[in-house]
Amino acid sequence: MQKVVSISLNGNSYQLEEPGFNLLSSYLERADSRLKDSPDRAEVMADLEQAIGEKCRGMLGPHKTVVSVAEVERIIAEMGPVESADEKTASDAAAAAGAAGAEGTSSTGPTAGPTPRKRLFQIREGAMWSGVCNGIAAYINVDVTWVRIAFVLLTIFSSGLWLVAYVVLMFVVPVAQTAEDRAAAFGMPFNTEELISRAKKNFEEFGQTYRWRREWRRQQRHWNRQFRHMNEQLRATASQVVPPMNHGTGTFMSVFLPLAAVVGAIVFVAWILAMFSLVTQHTIFGWDLPHGIPIWVGVVALVLIYLGVSAPLKALRHGGQQPAHHVGFSALYGLIWIGCTALLFWAAYHYFPGVRELVDNLVWAANLTATTISETIA
């Protein structure tokens, strides 16, 4: 059994088996990118679609309504690679290939001629930000996580200066727009089957990240529920001791929430300082990492610890109270948190020379960035 895709070619509808549809759409996409500099692009694309449509019609009959994969392959082989008539230089090899194809010697279908040169692209699919790291990872053939860690570390070591480099790359490196660009970004020979298998792999990976996030959200919801439960129990105990109040939750929250905000701010500032101390001095406030454990493990561990500690506080802020009070308490928490964080940073800046150095460096880097940008614009 095959899944069938309905397509429209130049105003007529056809049904193709799904893999055949994939083959055909990548053939047309490739044709379109070949013709992107030709003034006749739209017209030629319409001509090609009509020709393919006619070939499809030739494959169909009153008792056959779907074009099979093999038939699509044959159609693509008959059509031959699309060559812009305006570029004289690159077309010679393709002409030979086209002639060979028409003589029936080539049965490989939509294969490209030479292997495309590997090029640096921004790859938007699965990108955190702009796809620069993604593109570099593809270019040097390593996992994107390493490139991202390298970028973060470079940013920290260069006191933020590396961000300027990232922004420059964002504007300079072209974005991979067509399937062919993406193939060139990965340095793979352009081949439809490979593209399809890659797409499948990406889809599965996407599913996994999605599952991971869903799991994390589920965990947070679980904490939320626990807090609500705890809250209710506390209220119940409180109402036994204290005469019942209209704003029982409110009273509880107005005492507990500022406290939580202060704790949250302390945790946050401590985490930032610990991170800084780890990266610059390779110790966490004078405590050395166990022997043989690299820095990045420490960084990852700190991130995980922070997430673990701050998640219940966050859950409290967002779910620990009645929905009616939600916005007000959340804002209160945020205000107290920002205030405490600022206060703590201020204190750290004044009493710890290391922190002062960091902040001064950051300010310097920000100034430099601003001047660079304004000079570039001017």
Next chain:
Amino acid sequence: MNISEKLAPIRKGLLEFVILKIVAGDKVYVADMLKLLGPTEFATQEGTLYPLLSKLRREELVDYEWQESEAGPPRKYYKLTQKGRTQLSTLNDYWKDLNRTLADFGN
């Protein structure tokens, strides 16, 4: 590199000339052109022919008109323009000269 591959650029260069010659006769449809070219040294595919025809049309050497077909949507039938006819006779003359020159060498 076999001899056919070596001559591929020549065929490619002559394709435009061949197309003009074909179109010079009756109005033709692309599938018919491909059928005509198929058994010859100039065997071509849609992927090459459509872009070439569009280019020729942009240069006002050929033009097309839509004609209803009994099966399916209307089709483009190509014909030579006046400018194309002039260019074709120039190319014909040039080709004759070229043949003469080639024949004269080595004698």
